[in-house]
Each structure stands twice: as structure tokens, then as C-alpha cells.
Amino acid sequence: MSSDLPVGAVLDSGEPARLLASKLNRHTFWCGQSGSGKTYALGVLLEQVLLHTSLPIVVLDPNSDFVKLGSVREDAPSEGSALSGRDIRVLRPGADHDPLKVRFVDMDIRSRAAILQLDPILDREEFNVMLRTDTVQIDKIDEPLVDLLRRTDDPQFQQIAMRLENLGVTEWDLWAWGAADVTDVIDEKADATVVDLGSFGTPEEQQATALAALDHLWAHRDERIGRLVVIDEAHNLCPPTPSTPLERLLTDRIVQIAAEGRKYGIWLLLSTQRPSKVHPNALSQCDNLGLMKMSSARDLAELGDVFGYAPQQMLQRSPAFTQGQVLFAGGFTPNPQLVQVSPRLTHEGGADVAVPLR
Template sequence: MDGHETDDSGLNEQKIAELRGDLRAIQEYLERQAAQNVPQVAYSIDGRTFSYEAPLSLSLPVGSYVQIQTDDDEQYLGQIITKDVVKREGVELGLELEVERQELFPAGIGLSGVKDRLRVSALEGSGVLLGTVTADAISPTSDTNTFQGAAIRRADASVVSRYLAGSGERATLPIGQASYVDGDATVRLDAGGFARHTFLCGQSGSGKTFSLGIVLEQLLLQTDLRIIVLDPNSDFVSLNRLRPRDEVNRLRSDPLSADAYERLSERYSDATEGLTVYRPEAVAGEGDEVLRVRFGDLSRTEQATVLQLDPLDNPAEFNAFWHVLDGLGQQEYSWDEVQTAIAHNFTAEARQLGLRIENLGLAEWDLWCSPGESSLVDTLADDEWRCLVLDTGTLDSVAEQRVVTNAVLTHLWRERHHRRPTLVVVDEAHNVCPQHPDDELHAISTDTVVSIAAEGRKFGLYLLLSTQRPSKIQENILSQCSNLLLMRMNSRSDLSQLASIFSQVPANLLSEATKFGLGETVLGGKFVQNPTFATFEGRLSVEGGSDVPTTWAERRE
């Protein structure tokens, strides 16, 4: 008898489970149907921003463009800033039991049915209104542009293209295609925006070098801005060499015809006619200039730093060195002339100075100009150059790299009153202006970049800093940057720091950088109208430095 009761109980439980399963299946079906009928609407109460709700099936990534149409046929272009999936309670769903099935339940329990509420999933979020869309223009909105219950959908590529094209008053730099657009919409940077300092960052493998090359190419093609590139990885030593047409087309969404490529080749040749690559003698090729500086090009402070002389720790040697330089009686003295003057000074202090130079190996540096030889700084002082690429990474020592960097930066700062507009591109900027310099040469370059960042713009000195880790850059420099090109970045602490500095780009947009693929970026600042998601494409020149081959990892036969 006990066994029979157990069987009945198990049967009842099984039937109850089946009923609940039936209810859940019905509920899920009804929830799916209800989700498809979620209204797809937007409203604005201030004419500047909007809120929206939409079904889950509508693809609206953060940063994407939308078109909003009101009942009276006014159209707006907007951008999605936030997006959340919400669960709403819907109608109550009940499953009534037939009388004959009441016997399934234990005695004493009067259960007439099973009830639950539908839970409907939907999208909710907010965005900014970029403008009112007419046949002739996209115009800024005002506080009168309010609406309720307007239809919202993904924007047409043609409308986005019109918006991204800008006013046409200044040169623009085509750098790639807008993301989250159904079709092609070219992103163009306002060339005038580079009159502010720019920060480009992205972790290794994000396409940072490729993308920086595109920006430099377009600045050469579309503007007359002078450019100096501190190139520690030899990435831009072939910036004046155009790729073959098949390679150029492989990197474009709109392939060039043979005639179009020929025209581009002629334009690029003209644009890079004033481009000079400086490389150490050991690696300099045909057409390159040898990278050398004159010892007299350095300031007295820099010279003493190269010799690791401190006026308090090494007072006798420091004083002897000062008198040797005074005795030269000229400005443009070479390292050889300094050494000769020291050798002809027979004081004990001069002898110690000579031993210091020998022990440091300074005489072995290929960096120094010989007497009468032209220096990099001589070129900087000339007005004829257009673009200089300085291959500092192939110098023999870090100290030599820092001497070249300091010679360039201090010359630009010293001559700032000439007001020659110049873009100073510093790749791997954390090695030039770090948060914590590790020696005096490092401190000099950091201090000089701080000065340029703080006051350089009014003298026409503009920075473009590129790095993998923003937190390693001196904070007073980073805080002066107005433009941001952010590529893939997984570090939440770095993204948080960038959000606090580049407040013109909503933090929600910056956080999308963790999902970026190769070449994807979010742009913000003076060179775009509004924060813009894009994918860089169309690199024209040959890329220089390359990674070490990983053929050692290939599968063995």
C-alpha cells in the first residue's frame, strides 16, 4: 500500500511538472511575441538629447547613428550614447486547471490554476541629436526641436556621409569608414583640428602604427603643415614610398583604377618631395641623410648631462669643462674640437674630464658631427624642409636616442618665437616624456614636452603623441591634449583615466574600446564634429619596422 501511494505521489508530481512546463513554454512564446511588438520610438524634451525604446531585434550599437522622424515629417540625425536591456512586467498569465485534473494535487490543497506575469525584454537608452536633416543641409538643433513618439531607425549611409563631410571650409583628411553604418560613409578629420595637441593610444596589435601612418599621409597630401616624426621603431622610414596598386587596393574599400592610382602617385610624389629620412650611418640607404648632431647644438645643461657631470657632486670637473667650452670661442663646435681642447688642457681636472669621457665611451658615438659636417639642427633651422623622419631606434644606445630627441625638442622650443606651424609626432611617447624620468636626459625631454604642451600652441608647435599606455605619460602633458584617437584598449584603469581627461567623449563610448578589432577607433576632439567610431583604411606608403617572424611556432611535419 505504501508503495502504491508513493507511485501516485510521483505521478502527481510528474503531472504538475508537465503543467508548469506547459505554462513556461506558453509564457516564453508570448514573451517573444510581445518583445517583437515593443514600440520603436524616441522622444526629446530639450532638443539636444533624446531617449528611446526599441525591440531587441533592432541593431543599435553604442556610437551608431540613427534617423528620427516625427509625425510632422521632421527628420533628425542622432547618435546612440547609452543602451540597456530592460525587463518589463507585462500582463498576468494564468493556466486554469480542469476539474477532473484537480485529483493530481494532494488532498487538502485547493489549487485552481497556475499564474505568472509576462516579462518583456526591450532596449532603452539615450543619445545626442546631431542635427536636423533637410534636403539641403544638416543643421544644428535648438531647444525648440522637441518631439514625442517619433520613429527611430538606423541612419542611411548617405545622411551619415553628409554629416561627416563637415562644412567644407577647411581641408579634410579621409582616414577610413564610419562604423555601424549600413553602407560606406567616409570619416574625414578636420585638418584645422591638428592645431591642438593630439593623443593616439592603443594596445599592441590594435593597428596603431598603421593608423598613424594614414594620418601622416593625409596631412602630407592635404595640408602644408610641417611634420617632424621621432620614430623609435623605424616604422615611418618609408613614408615617402608608395605601395604598388594591388597593395593599396587591398587596404581600401573602394579600389583605385590604374588611372586613379597614377594620379595619386603623382600627388604623393609632390607631397613628399620635401620629406627627408635621417638614419644612423650603419643603416642609412640611398636617399637617406645621416643622423648626426653637433655637440655645440646642445645646451650647456644637456652637454653636462651627457657627461654625467653635476656642478655640486663634481665641482672641479664641471668647472674645468665650463672653461674648456668658453675657450672654444665659437658656437658651432664639434665633439672632436671639444676633445682636442680638453687634451690640450694639462690641469688635473681636465685629465679627470678626459678619463670620464673615455670611460663613458662618448668618443665612440657615431652620432657626433665631424668638424664642418652638417647637423640635423642645421636642417631644422632651415625653412626649406617639409617633413623629417628621425630613425632614432637604430642608434646604438638609449643615451644617443635621448640626445637626438633633446636636440630636436629644445631647438624647437628655443626657436618658438619664429612661429612656424609644426606638428611634432612622438611615437612611443612614454619613452620620451614619462611620468617618472629615469635620468637627467630623460628629465630634459620630459620638461621640454611639458613646456610645448602647455604653451606651444600659441607658437605653432603642436604635439601628436602615440603610446600603448596612457598612464605612463607625464600627466601635465596628457591633460593638455584636446584630440583623442583611441584604439583597442583592455586596461580599465587606462580607460578610466582617459575618460577623466577627454570629457568631450562620453565614457560609454570609450569603454567600447575593449571590443575593438584591428584598425577600429573612436575619435574625439577638435578634428571631428562629434565623437565618431571608425575603421582606418587606405594606407598608401610602405610600412617600415616589422615584428620578429614567428616561423618557429609553425607546426612540424
């Protein structure tokens, strides 16, 4: 198959529009205001990546928009049938098959501390107790950690159990304990692994799951396995001013991957509604741009400053874009181009709700 990714038609000429698959080894910023077709168009790109490359995709999906990525439309052209043969894993909380779980005991020590809101200096005693939990071999357990800690004779371990309960962490529909978790599935390198964060009940569960996945990828970066890591609605996971310990640590990890991950084969695609809603240190590392309708003059000015390779006259056409029209600029397009994206081959998980008519 061609290494070019057919994504639609060039607006002014009707010629086929293609992106360079080989240049997805740079970080990509994908944005457009609500109603622009941002998620739909991103699905078109991911379908073509699945069809034309063997690049594993990991989608962190806060709105459950990509949970049907493996479900081919009945009216899809013949090329859609090839998608049916791709290995697409969808991890969802509470699912009987491929449940979305995280092993708390396997998470990075800083991530566990952030979940428990422990500061290594201000809460030094409890933090040190958590370090010492390795002495009770918690990596071997197949039951809730609280139950194990409460059975110990050490009152400090019981304090950690109390903190877990008081914060409501034990009630999260997230923990795998001794069972398989999201990192095990990621290691299987499926064609696409969709991590359905949107079905969790709290933002903290979404953030903890995303952090577990990204920590794991970073810890194994020396394996240099190329992956496209899609963070949809990136403002939920990488805001410019994170406010909680968990949010700050997750943002720091994404910024670190944006700054250093490219050479290890961890390539980000950050999708959001406005550039100002994503941490600037992650935004500034993106060498590819997909811009859909954007009416805010302030946002367009910021995009012009950050993405100097996008022609100003093309940026200024963005407010007039109709649904599904996008400006591609940067390394993954031979030249900046205005494109009407193709129809989707698979179903969209987060399609708009129609207004009921009488």
C-alpha cells in the same frame, strides 16, 4: 584641396570619416594596445596631412616605424602618387645620405651637462669647466671634442675629456662635430622629417638626439613656424617617472612644450600603448584623442577622466575594437566618431613579422 583629412569610414554608417586639419594646432594623444594597429593608423593620418596641408612634420621615431613614409605602395590609389612629390627626409644613423647626427657643442648647456651626468652644484668645478670650453672656440672645431681637450694644457679640460671617455659618450654613433646635424635639416622645413632613433644602439643616444631636436625647436619658438611634432612610442621619451638626468631633462622639455608650445606653433602628437606610461603633465594638455583597442578597464577609466570630451559609451566599446578601428574625439573631429581607418598609401616600416609556415 579640402582642409578635411579623409582617414577612413564611420563604423556604424559607412560614411566617409574626416578629421579637421585646422585643429591639429592642438596637442593630440594617440594610443592603443599592442596589435591594435596604432602605428599603421597613425601613418594613415600623417599621409593625409602630407597630402592636404603644407604643415611641416617632424617624427621622432624610436622603433623605425616611419622610415618608409616616402615610399608609396605599388597598389596605392592614384592619390598616392602625389606623395611621391613631397619632400620627405629620413635621417638615419650611419647613412651616406642624410645621416642622423648631433653637434654636441651646439646643444643647450643643461643638455650637455645631463649627457655628462654633471650637476651644477654637486659637480660645480667640472660644470664650470664645461662652461669655459667656449673659450677654446669648440663651436669652430671639426674633430672629436676629446682630441681637442686633450691637446690643451688645462688639466681641467682633460678631466672633461676623461669623463666623456669613461661614460662611453665618445663611442656613440651620433656626433657631427663640425658637420651638419639634425637641427640643420629641421630648419629646412621639409614636408616631413623622420628622425630614425630606432637605429641607435643605446637609449641614451635616442634621448640625446630627441633632446637636441626639441631644444632647438623651443629655442626658436619665437619664429612661430607651425610644426606637427610626432613622438611615437612616447613612453620611451616622456615617462611618468624619469630616472636619469638625461631622461629627466628630456621629459621636462616635452612637458614644457605640451604646456606652452601651442601658442608658438609647436604641436605635439604623442603616441603610446597606455596612458599611464606617459607623463601626466604632458597627457593632460592634449585636446585631441585617437583611441584604438584598449582592454584595460583601468586605462579606459583614466582616459575617461583626462579626456572628458570622449563619450563614455564610445570609450567602453574600445575593448571590442578590431585592428584598425579607432575612436576620434576632441577638437579635430566635428563630433566623436568610431572609424575604420583607410588602407595605407605608403609602406609601414615596422610591420609585424609573420610566423613562418612549413
